[in-house]
Amino acid sequence: MNWNRKDLLGIEELNPDEIIHILDTSISFKEISERPIKKVPTLRGKTIVNLFFEPSTRTRISFELAEKRLSADTVNFSTPGSSVLKNETLLDTALNIEAMKIDAVVVRHSGAGIPHLLAKKLSVPVINAGDGAHEHPTQALLDMFTIREKKRKLKGLKVAIIGDIRFSRVARSNIWGLNKMGAEVFIVAPPTFIPAYLENMPVKIFNSLDEVIEDMDVLMALRIQTERHQPRLAVSGEAGKGSFFPSLREYRQRFGVTMERLSKAKKDVLIMHPGPINRGVEIDPEVADSKNSVILAQVTNGVAVRMAVLYILLGGAPTSASQSASSVRRGKAVGRRTGGKKP
């Protein structure tokens, strides 16, 4: 596998070999977080800046842990307390940070395409940690890693992505990724949640969870993004006129992953959720805590997958050919030493 990308911006542009390469590499990184000393010196001396223009708990901590466990130095940036409040443009902010000689940027932003813009302007690797409703590639990678770990395969699996598709970058990235890996994706959501772009994506669309639940290998519930719907919803639970759905209660009745529904599903169905969970809305607490749930495994795996991504973009191990080449370079310098299998 020859990795030729400077950045990780989305799953859409990756080919299956690249996805497999990241997933395979992630396996080796999982064990590091189990050690008494949870650290390897791989990225020692590298500086990574985490630019978070949008709130995040999991992704942000996960990236920072991944960076630290690879021995990189990290700097965190978030909008409050920054010169963004003095109207500095995003690009100026990024260029100024790059001018301080950093080695990579992890960026989350509410605007779709922001990481792509930065990737074009910056010479260092840019990793998309979520851009608007567009992509969240490391989340899809950790989801695929978790499914593959539990089911030993991705090909041929039936995966239902349930709920708030309209605003979901997690759904988009997963649809691309799962399809490339040969899984079948079923979108289950109220018609008002189905964005137009889905018609051009390789998915089957259903408006009822009960219709498909029996056949599914994986149920991936998405968070109702109350903050992106009407503000009223977050407060009262009643959406009212102009909203994409009538109420959280009605949503739960039709699309919630409840214990009753779980009993109709396959015995070994995987319950997934990218977090944060609205317990009792898109998923019942008993389901989230059931033995079918891999929600916390997703979080654990997230660190390993992000370590793998950082390693692939910033580290890079030698090939046997390059080992010989480097030995030869040494050989030239000292005149005599040539060849060698290992350094």
Place this chain on the structure above:
Amino acid sequence: MIGKNVMEEKELAEAWKIITNQVIRDFPSLSELVIVGIRSRGNILASRMVKGIKKETGIEIPLGILDITLYRDDFTSVGPDPIVRETEIDFDITGKNVILVDDVLFTGRTIRAAMDALIDFGRPSSIRLAVLIDRGERELPIQPDYVSKKMTVNAGEIVEVKLKEIDGKEGVIAIKQKLDKEEIAKP
């Protein structure tokens, strides 16, 4: 590629048996002994050592596998093709005598990396190094405690250990690398 035989199959088996017996002699109680092999051929030799000790004494020594990719000191100077494989040490090495096993000892940098990795897993009471071939030309002050064969190689030659488990054949050869010659020929 022209290969020169350094060790035949039978000779290799015999040589490794001698090393295994030396380890048994040096650690007669075997109680605090663990064996850790460096991927991708040291782990196979390590596994053979564990089997050898079991055959001689009936005692099964814990076996660990180390991938040192993440501990290398030459990440930035080499091309991209990152393959990291799993490290599998599922026992505590603190207070243990570790026999670290590799196939060929050359510059010593792999062993340096392996020791760094090992120490991240605990504080062994000792680490000893067992290798099949010592081809000299060290760049770090690292020496083997157990070695089957010491040799010098000609310019442009590399030493390759072939093991049935991954190579389908068995033996040690010194081969002239074509790539190296071309590289050297460049002004």
